[in-house]
Amino acid sequence: MSGEDDRPRSRLDSLLSGDRPGGIVLSALMLAVLTGLALTPFLFPGTRSVAVAARICIFVVLAASYDVMLGYTGIVSFAHTMFFGIGAYGVAIALAKFSVGWGAVLLGAAAGVALAVVLAAAIGLLSLRVRAIFFSMITLAVASFAQILATQLRDVTGGEDGLTFSVPRVLTPGFRLLEDTVLGVRIDGRLITYYLIFAMSLGLFLLMLRIVNSPFGRVLQAIRENAFRAEALGYRTVVYRTLAGALSAAMAALAGAMMAVLLRYNGPAATLSFDVMVDILLMVVIGGMGTLYGPALGAVVLVMAEYYLQPAMATLAGAVAGWPLLPAVFDPDRWLLWLGVLFVLIVYFFPSGIVGKLREMRAG
Amino acid sequence: MNAAPALRLRAGDIAPSLVLPLLAAAALPAMSFSTWLTLTVAGVAMGMMLFLMASGLTLIFGLMDVLNFAHGAFITLGAYVAVSVLAALAGWSVAESWWLNLAALLVALVAAIVASGAFGFVFERVIIRRVYGAHLRQILVTVGGLIVAEQLIVALWGPNPLPLPKPASFRGSIILGGAAIEKYRIIAVALGLAVYLALHLVLNRTRIGLLVRAGVENREMVEALGYRIHRLFIGVFVAGTALAGMGGVMWGIYQELVTRAIGADMTILVFIILIIGGLGSVSGCFVGALLVGLLTNYVGFLAPKLALGSNIMLMAAILLWRPRGLFPVAKE
Numbered sequence: 001m002s003g004e005d006d007r008p009r010s011r012l013d014s015l016l017s018g019d020r021p022g023g024i025v026l027s028a029l030m031l032a033v034l035t036g037l038a039l040t041p042f043l044f045p046g047t048r049s050v051a052v053a054a055r056i057c058i059f060v061v062l063a064a065s066y067d068v069m070l071g072y073t074g075i076v077s078f079a080h081t082m083f084f085g086i087g088a089y090g091v092a093i094a095l096a097k098f099s100v101g102w103g104a105v106l107l108g109a110a111a112g113v114a115l116a117v118v119l120a121a122a123i124g125l126l127s128l129r130v131r132a133i134f135f136s137m138i139t140l141a142v143a144s145f146a147q148i149l150a151t152q153l154r155d156v157t158g159g160e161d162g163l164t165f166s167v168p169r170v171l172t173p174g175f176r177l178l179e180d181t182v183l184g185v186r187i188d189g190r191l192i193t194y195y196l197i198f199a200m201s202l203g204l205f206l207l208m209l210r211i212v213n214s215p216f217g218r219v220l221q222a223i224r225e226n227a228f229r230a231e232a233l234g235y236r237t238v239v240y241r242t243l244a245g246a247l248s249a250a251m252a253a254l255a256g257a258m259m260a261v262l263l264r265y266n267g268p269a270a271t272l273s274f275d276v277m278v279d280i281l282l283m284v285v286i287g288g289m290g291t292l293y294g295p296a297l298g299a300v301v302l303v304m305a306e307y308y309l310q311p312a313m314a315t316l317a318g319a320v321a322g323w324p325l326l327p328a329v330f331d332p333d334r335w336l337l338w339l340g341v342l343f344v345l346i347v348y349f350f351p352s353g354i355v356g357k358l359r360e361m362r363a364g
Numbered sequence: 365m366n367a368a369p370a371l372r373l374r375a376g377d378i379a380p381s382l383v384l385p386l387l388a389a390a391a392l393p394a395m396s397f398s399t400w401l402t403l404t405v406a407g408v409a410m411g412m413m414l415f416l417m418a419s420g421l422t423l424i425f426g427l428m429d430v431l432n433f434a435h436g437a438f439i440t441l442g443a444y445v446a447v448s449v450l451a452a453l454a455g456w457s458v459a460e461s462w463w464l465n466l467a468a469l470l471v472a473l474v475a476a477i478v479a480s481g482a483f484g485f486v487f488e489r490v491i492i493r494r495v496y497g498a499h500l501r502q503i504l505v506t507v508g509g510l511i512v513a514e515q516l517i518v519a520l521w522g523p524n525p526l527p528l529p530k531p532a533s534f535r536g537s538i539i540l541g542g543a544a545i546e547k548y549r550i551i552a553v554a555l556g557l558a559v560y561l562a563l564h565l566v567l568n569r570t571r572i573g574l575l576v577r578a579g580v581e582n583r584e585m586v587e588a589l590g591y592r593i594h595r596l597f598i599g600v601f602v603a604g605t606a607l608a609g610m611g612g613v614m615w616g617i618y619q620e621l622v623t624r625a626i627g628a629d630m631t632i633l634v635f636i637i638l639i640i641g642g643l644g645s646v647s648g649c650f651v652g653a654l655l656v657g658l659l660t661n662y663v664g665f666l667a668p669k670l671a672l673g674s675n676i677m678l679m680a681a682i683l684l685w686r687p688r689g690l691f692p693v694a695k696e
Contacts, residue, residue, distance in 0.1 A: 126683055126684070130688060133643075134683075137431070138683075144632045145673055328520070329519050333518075334519055340508050340512040344512065347501055
């Protein structure tokens, strides 16, 4: 990365901020993910596959923004879903309570981002000046408080049921942009929603790549490697860590805003629950912390697993039906058990995840 | 970390010790005396149960510098073991005999202590052993362990909430000074006090306690003197997780319903307590648990919707005032 600065930068390099995936295998994988997502509505027509692809796009942003904290800054937050939820509730409340229109979407998203940034900064300044470990504990407490608040403030958030709302007409399935189909695919509001989410996710991902490869990003990595030394070099670690937290919160809130537009619904279980937090952790760790490409890959793997691993486990549970206890652990509802085992194994044996492992193999 | 150094405060530094009585006194004008007494006893009882759950975690952190995010799984395990034991001893539990009921509770407690302690031993060997000294990986790996443990518990006991009825003689309340006081709360307070005193005695009056205290102050020096610090680590980890299981039994019976989320819910309060009291301090943990218990009950009566929020406000206020908690540990 930094050693390649002498060469004239290609257009691709400036797009990727000089941080290429690295290696043929990884580059091919990332390219496959990118083209796969870009062409999903045409390659795999159907409502379900487009919904899965949109979910992947959103989780790429969410996992990558979490990586800015976990992988690049080295602090563990459990409140990432809170910021995700704040963004989603921002859009949901604006659309459900005020008016249906682009103004409401933008206003809701902006309000969500602003609240997320303020909250993240407050939590950071309060806890990071003591010990980084306090941050993890406090974010867990605050996130659970947010969850309770969202279920109790019935009038504002719709409580446990959440909010169902309408989106601008261009994004509704009923809207037709063209009379004719393109390559057998109808150009309707659902497709426009998908490409809007795809473009925004791609843009946000490239922006994060830009940020972690900037001088600011280098300081974050220095703090991760040795906070004491970074402080001695004159960098205020509290300020940098808090900024990283606020930035990551803003990105998560934007991902939440996209999620609300996609689902046309938001509730505590959709965006605030601890299950989503566990998903994000798994994505970042399985893909590879501190690489940004890793979390993107992790998001693809995990969202696909969510949709396609459970049927596979049902088959397996059927095969061991007569055994003691085995059907219980292979029950489709226990898929998190196996991901948890995988998670622990990866932290032990491949702490740098899939991407880190691929880069190591290329280097040596 | 333990009572002696934590309570040997600098002259004039008694402010942290005054928080608890001030809180109790501040609540009195807002309600009638009998209500206040009921709520105070309820708060103290809740605080004692929280102390059982939190003390293990603070000990583990103090000695081993490991923050175990999977602590809640041991609480859940304890509660589920109590469900099975009390179901098996249903004859003892429903009998109108005080002694049989107490025996059932004791068997449940012992079973939970053994189960949680044994699981804690395995957990230390398999999960924690490889990540001493690396905070980031510790948090990640213990969260992974938490996911696996929770899922295993669900695989064993099923996903549905299970009822855990109180043994017959522990139901109902007695009237004292015009205030109704639940019998079970008195048992919880007695048990919590007994554990606090036992911890205090073990840490301050025994050789093992001396080594644990020394290990908290300076691990390398204890090792250099020829003691196998790792055995101490295992011992403290097993004891800490056994305490969590005990807390799980008491809390499960108190709620009379055990869900898979019982440990995760309590972990949040336990973390708040640890931050308030000062990470690693047993006395701080005791005071913190009582503060959280009392505040939850007072606010739960005065403004029910604010109950959990009040604990977070308390934590934020104390962090602003004393960033290291009320009774910080000398180390570092």
